[in-house]
Amino acid sequence: MAARNVLTLCKEELVNFINSFDVVLSDCDGVLWLEKEAISGSPEVVKRLKEIGKKFFYVTNNNTKTRAQFVEKCQDLKYEAKLDEVMCTSYLAATYLKEKNFSQKVYIVGTSGIAEELEAVGIDYIGLGPDPVITDSAEMVRDFKPDPTVGAVVVGFDEQISYAKIFKAATYVQDPNVHFIGTNCDNQRPSPNSNISPGSGCMLRVIEAASNRKAVLLGKPEPYISQILISKYGLDPVRTLMIGDKGDTDILLGKRCGFKTLLVLSGVTTLKDVERWKNSDSSEERDLVPDYYINQLSDLLPMLSTF
Ligand SMILES: [Mg+2]
Structure with a gap:
């Protein structure tokens, strides 16, 4: 029963579908908004889902903002959101370290989003901001004295990534006792046109290559987010719906965690992809197929009005 168009469900199937979940996890960009603009009708659907008693979480791989900044963005775009409803990967990185009772310093390749979430849980950090090569790189590598109090490297999106940052991060993580954390592995960020905007995954991979070590990944499609939601909120995967616009992050997360999955076609993945x-021979590709799909979230609104 894979990839069913929600609009073709009969009344009974529709009722069963809506009643089959108590919790909704929704991706943001491509489902709720496109960059800085809300997708028409999506705020009303989120509001209605909450009104009929569904618990709602905003789930994004973005690591450049804090949860508080996401709440602000949600409110600006007419979504009601509370801090506890936002799961961004800067927050996941801080939570991951906090759970491990981490008390050393973090070397950040990323932005203030990660730094502020670390600060919020009392974890110290270095590495924020530009770090250009001033003399020559060979000298810099030779003279670098690693800070012995660094116990973790967190890599997210960093517009100021540089040779210096790469070699420092790689040098730190060659110690197997140093945590090596990637917020997410998206190679591309949303772009307003056909120009490519390289994402956090590109920054992570260059450090993985330099250090010959793989990072622990926290964002979608890795199941860490589900672990947090289960331990903090008692989430029941079987009664959870994951909504997203991307097969290899949103839908795959749902598949890996045992959630029901709904693809919206207002973002990256097309029906052609599905x-x-x-029909793929690869089971990995077949895992990207959602249970249900719909053109855009707002198509759900008339169906929800009878609940
Ligand atoms: Mg998306």
Whole structure:
């Protein structure tokens, strides 16, 4: 029963579908908004889902903002959101270290989003801001004295990534006792046109290559987020719906965690992709096929009005 168009469900199937979940995890960009603009009708659907008693979480791989900044963005775009409803990867990185009773310093390749979430849980950090090569790189590598109090490297999106940052991060993580954390592995960020905007995954991979070590990944499609939601809120995966616009992050997360999955076609993944994955010989590709799909979130609104 894979990839069913929600609009083709009969009344009974629709009721069963809506009643089959208590919790909704929704991706943001491509589902709720496109960059800085809300997708028409999506705020009303989120509001209605909450009104009929569904618990709602905003789940994003973005690591450049804090949860508080996401709440602000949600409110600006007419979504009601509370701090506890936002799961961004800067927060996941801080939570991961906090759970491990981490008390050393973090070397950040990333932005203030990560730094402020670390600060919020009392974890110290270094590495924020530009770090250009001033003399020559060979000298810099030779003379670098690693800070012995660094016990973790967190890599997210960093517009100021440089040779200096790469070699420092790689040098730190060659110690297997130093945590090596990637917020997420998206190679591309949303772009307003066909120009490519390289994402956190590109920054992470260059450090993985330099250090010959793989990072622990926290964002979608890795199941860490589900672990947090289960331990903090008692989430029941079977009664959870994951909504997203991307097969290899949102839908795959849902598959890995045992959630029901709903793809919206207002973002990255197209129906053509879904058809290709459905008929693929590779089980990995077949895992990207959602249970349900819909053109855009707002198509759900008339269906929810009777609940
Ligand atoms: Mg998205």
